Amino acid sequence: MRLSRRQVLKSAALGAGALAVPRVLTHGAWAQARPIRLGGTLPLTGPFADTGVWVERGYRYWAEKVNRQGGLLGRPVEVTILDDASSVDRAVSLLERLITVDRVDLILGGYPGTAAAAQMALVERYRKVYISMGGHMASFRRGFKFSFGGPPLMGQWWYEGAWRWLSNIPKAQRPTRAAAITVNNPVGMSARESIQDGLKRLEIPLVMDELYDLPLASAEPLVSRARALGADMFLANGFFPDGVLTMRAMKALDYNPKVILQAIGTLIPEWVTQLGPDGDYVVSGTAIHHRLPYPGIAELNQVARERWNLKWAPLYFLFGYAWAQVLQQAVEAAKSLSHAVLVRYMRETTFKTIAGELRFDERGLPAPYEYATQVINGEVELIWPPGRRSAQPVYPKPPWRR
């Protein structure tokens, strides 16, 4: 069959058009598709803002990346974060507004544990999937079906890595008496829960176990008592401001226990950047770490370096990203925004995240984590488990530098 020149040109034009149309349509469809709207509240002002902003940055970077890679279910994502001003009541009322008035498609988890625990009760009522740090173990014992700690910030698990590390030190070299001070709120109390059990396993008597309310005006009485009792292990289950006061009081009173465990204060970059050498050698726990080998961590470290001039991605940046990552994987695998479908899927699969592989049990919790960290020369190093070590632990803690 012979084709005329006109027919050839016509066919070529039609062919080219046919090839081009889907691309144009696809791109246009993505751009014009109704975005998937994700909403949540975070403390962007007030006492918890220092960490809240990092969670927000984690969420926003995740959204930016998802959109760059073609969106979620082929649709762009749009993140709305409302500032709850560090108030639990506001966190609940604003989230309810996002669910009922703004009708967001998916929920982003709140922070801190008190806000998350209250929001967990709310989302249960509206049957919305909620992935966050949770409100420590108590919030996961309430039988909620829609809430997940992905990963959680679990006070009860916090020192597990430290107990295991200490149990590997020859018994003769271990601390012999422990003193603990704990902030009198759900966060501190959760960390305190593990102390009795952990110390019992190590056969270390707890000679002082004090609670304090915030704000802590003076740490000297607590520290001087611990010193007088001969405690060579000091546990400070507190936040940054009280942590700073405690460390300075220990230095001023020249109190040198073999090991200092600090629950929460070390989790923000300021422990290293602001406190300086006085914050060194403190042991803590974590659920995620910038030196873990999981896919995505290196990229987030790079982002932190480029955007905020930090050496490593801050912990709460990683947390925010991880929570959004779990939600993304659930939606992509379930191919649905239906929360009833998502919640079923959440308990049936294993999620591959920057915190490692997570599989949720009936309570909405993954397996307990067992990482221990130590601040060494201004770096938060992983010291346990041995296979994940980024530095050799320093034990006993050297005397204060004068």
Add this chain to the structure above:
Amino acid sequence: MAQVLQALVTGLLTGSVYALLGAGFSLIWGVAHVINIVHPALAVGAAYAVYLLAARGVDPLASLAVVVPLFFLLGVGFYEGVIRPAARRGGDLVLVSMVLTFGLAAALENVLAAVWGPGPRVVNVAYTGRAVQLGVLALPITHLAGAGLATVTIAALYLFLHKTFPGKAVRAVWQNPEGAALCAINLRQVTSLTYGLAIASAGVAGVALALIYSFSPASHLMWLVFVFLVVIVGGVGSLVGVVVAGMLVGALTNLSTLVIPFAWAPFFLFASLGVLLLLRPTGLFRR
């Protein structure tokens, strides 16, 4: 015994810093009948100024040369630009000023967060974490410096109010504004001066607090608790009262922890102060 002494002395040292923060707040409340909620937020602002200067090698104590005059002018400007126009519009000045200054505190917190970020800051100097050893007592140098600043500032304010003519005019306005006006005392100038001094003292308190505590834009909410505590217990407008109340709060908090669990210290403190206020509802030193 060593523990008792340590608790008592560190309690008195930190208590004197609360007194310093409360002094200016009490002065404005007493003289101008304004509950200046922004007072501790201004102290936080001064702490940031100290941080900024310390990062450039300026010792916090030397930064007073900048902070005091700056905050004095700020106080005068605050009165002329904010409080006076509000007062001229009439209404219940106590209530209006409380709402107004609360709003200003929130705005200042947001400005500080926008400039510095919401994260905490710590001022580290060569003597941070060091102590003067007096027998069994270890006195942290930062606490000693804070107490020293409190002593000098409150003494200067006291001498000014009791020994100088402008100071006596301030007291006259506080006790009887109409009578003071009849004696040709310029109410505006006197009130303006009061604000200048009070806010300058907030600046000094910010320096003292920055030496001892970490701070963030939201720290003023925590410090406000101590301010109200010492001013109400001491008696509104009384410098002596603020000093005694500050010391009392510091000493009671620390000493109580030696005989009762630390968690009960706030209960013991507030219960004691509650009893005290039942006996003297106007505070310790307000007549």
